[in-house]
Amino acid sequence: xxxxxxxxxxxxxxxxxxxxxxxxxxxxxxxxxxxxxxxxxxxxxxxxxxxxxxxxxxxxxxxxxxxxxxxxxxxxxxxxxxxxxxxxxxxxxxxxxxxxxxxxxxxxxxxxxx
Amino acid sequence: xxxxxxxxxxxxxxxxxxxxxxxxxxxxxxxxxxxxxxxxxxxxxxxxxxxxxxxxxxxxxxxxxxxxxxxxxxxxxxxxxxxxxxxxxxxxxxxxxxxxxxxxxxxxxxxxxxx
Numbered sequence: 582x583x584x585x586x587x588x589x590x591x592x593x594x595x596x597x598x599x600x601x602x603x604x605x606x607x608x609x610x611x612x613x614x615x616x617x618x619x620x621x622x623x624x625x626x627x628x629x630x631x632x633x634x635x636x637x638x639x640x641x642x643x644x645x646x647x648x649x650x651x652x653x654x655x656x657x658x659x660x661x662x663x664x665x666x667x668x669x670x671x672x673x674x675x676x677x678x679x680x681x682x683x684x685x686x687x688x689x690x691x692x693x694x695x
Numbered sequence: 696x697x698x699x700x701x702x703x704x705x706x707x708x709x710x711x712x713x714x715x716x717x718x719x720x721x722x723x724x725x726x727x728x729x730x731x732x733x734x735x736x737x738x739x740x741x742x743x744x745x746x747x748x749x750x751x752x753x754x755x756x757x758x759x760x761x762x763x764x765x766x767x768x769x770x771x772x773x774x775x776x777x778x779x780x781x782x783x784x785x786x787x788x789x790x791x792x793x794x795x796x797x798x799x800x801x802x803x804x805x806x807x808x809x810x
Contacts, residue, residue: 612796614798616800622802622803623701623785623800623801623802623803624785624800624801624802624803626799629797637797672738674798676798679796681727681744681746681789681796682796683729683741683744683798684787684798686738686739687738688738689738
């Protein structure tokens with residue numbers, strides 16, 4: 582596609598439910614990032630995929646968070662047993678991962694846990 | 696590992712005044728440096744980037760940034776701020792690493808513009 586696509590754009594869920602957030606990166610981009618942006622906060626790194634390498638999961642805040650990237654393209658971020666503090670905008674970005682290339686961001690998914 | 700610090704959580708400037716947003720990075724070699732802007736309700740947009748060469752980099756919307764190796768800084772500047780510049784600004788550093796080129800973002804600086 583023309584840009585990074587994220588779905589849904591908004592998600593309201595009840596506390597304790599599981600949610601899945603989807604990211605379609607730009608075609609051909611081998612690197613994919615997930616970030617979280619809480620209200621009034623900066624970008625919090627969650628996870629990084631690069632080609633067939635093992636993902637860098639160092640930013641995942643708890644074991645309730647997981648992410649997959651199927652076929653080196655689409656990625657799904659799953660949050661199990663959601664808590665109110667999980668409410669945030671979840672941003673996905675992709676890049677060519679060649680040295681020096683910039684990341685392109687999607688519009689994000691706004692998650693609200695009630 | 697690389698890291699980025701943006702010391703100012705928020706800054707307020709008057710319309711027409713000059714602006715400087717600070718960014719300090721930590722990386723062992725020459726990094727690749729970026730500034731992004733996030734306007735209200737919008738996604739992140741690249742303002743400018745530095746890889747090598749001239750240490751003063753020009754970007755879109757009249758912004759520029761200067762790379763200073765001795766200070767490990769990459770501050771963003773604009774001579775005259777417009778009300779539409781009110782947004783959140785993110786500095787980022789990228790570097791080759793295991794598995795490819797990885798970009799790390801600072802926490803951001805929110806810019807308020809007063810009339």
